[in-house]
Amino acid sequence: MRPLNTKSKEEILTIAIPLFAGSGYSGVSMRAIALKVGVSAAALYHHFPDKQTLYLAAMAQAFVDKADSLEEILSSRVAPEKRLAQFITCLCELVHKDNDFSMLIQREMMDGDESRLQLLASEVYHSLFQGVTELCQELDPKHDPYLLAISIIGSVMYHFQTAAIRPYLPHSKEQHSDPQVVARHVTNFVLQGLKTG
Numbered sequence: 486m487r488p489l490n491t492k493s494k495e496e497i498l499t500i501a502i503p504l505f506a507g508s509g510y511s512g513v514s515m516r517a518i519a520l521k522v523g524v525s526a527a528a529l530y531h532h533f534p535d536k537q538t539l540y541l542a543a544m545a546q547a548f549v550d551k552a553d554s555l556e557e558i559l560s561s562r563v564a565p566e567k568r569l570a571q572f573i574t575c576l577c578e579l580v581h582k583d584n585d586f587s588m589l590i591q592r593e594m595m596d597g598d599e600s601r602l603q604l605l606a607s608e609v610y611h612s613l614f615q616g617v618t619e620l621c622q623e624l625d626p627k628h629d630p631y632l633l634a635i636s637i638i639g640s641v642m643y644h645f646q647t648a649a650i651r652p653y654l655p656h657s658k659e660q661h662s663d664p665q666v667v668a669r670h671v672t673n674f675v676l677q678g679l680k681t682g
Contacts, residue, residue: 493522493524493528493532494532495546496522497518497522497524497529497532497533497539498539498542498543498546499546500518500521500522501513501518501539501540501543502543502546502547502585502589503585504517504518504521505540505543505544505589505592506584506585506586506588506589506592507588509592509595509596510536510540510592510593510596510598510601511596513536514536515529515530515533515535515536515539518539537601537604540601541601541604541605541608541609543589544589544593544605544609545608545609547583547585547586547589548586548609548610551576551579551583551586552612552613554575554579555572555575555576555579555613555616556612556613556616558571558572558575559572559613559616559617559619559620560616565620565623565624566624566676568620569620569624569637569672569675569676570668570672572617572620572637573637573641573668573671573672573675574664574665574668574672576638576641576668577641577644577645577664577665577667577668577671578664578668580641580642580645580664581645581664581667587642587645587646590642591646593605614634614638617634617637617638618630618631618633618634620634621633621634621637624679625679625682627682628679628682633675636675637671637675640671640674640675641667641668641671644667644671645667648662
């Protein structure tokens with residue numbers, strides 16, 4: 486085992502993300518992560534005092550680069566409809582490229598641990614979700630911005646979370662897995678819904 490250095494903290498998170506994505510919070514031990522990273526368990530605990538701290542750091546790391554690009558779109562001064570299209574396109578591309586991120590979210594929803602969910606909501610997702618609800622308020626003040634934000638994000642995520650089964654469903658086409666095609670569909674679906682709702 487080699488000593489933990491400043492670069493190793495990032496290494497730990499890089500290795501922990503797919504481990505948590507593949508096995509869930511309960512399925513990964515600190516000992517297993519330390520072994521995979523190639524450090525002692527004591528060295529791992531030096532930077533992460535417990536598994537929950539490591540897990541939240543891994544979730545934040547998996548989300549941080551995505552949040553930066555998405556928040557940049559949300560804070561731009563273009564028309565709300567254009568911002569919506571850009572946000573959905575960017576989210577589709579990010580989720581399509583990073584299966585671990587999608588799996589982390591799915592696993593956390595299935596685990597349903599209330600304390601972890603509260604921490605994730607407040608420490609990882611809060612700022613981005615606030616930006617999405619503000620965009621939704623701009624798009625149409627008559628609609629509940631919270632429900633609209635959930636519908637937009639949920640529509641995007643579900644397309645990619647069902648990727649394994651979709652090819653076997655009736656009328657499936659290869660293009661349905663293209664993030665650009667999904668983005669156009671979800672954007673049109675949302676904008677049409679706002680017009681008719």
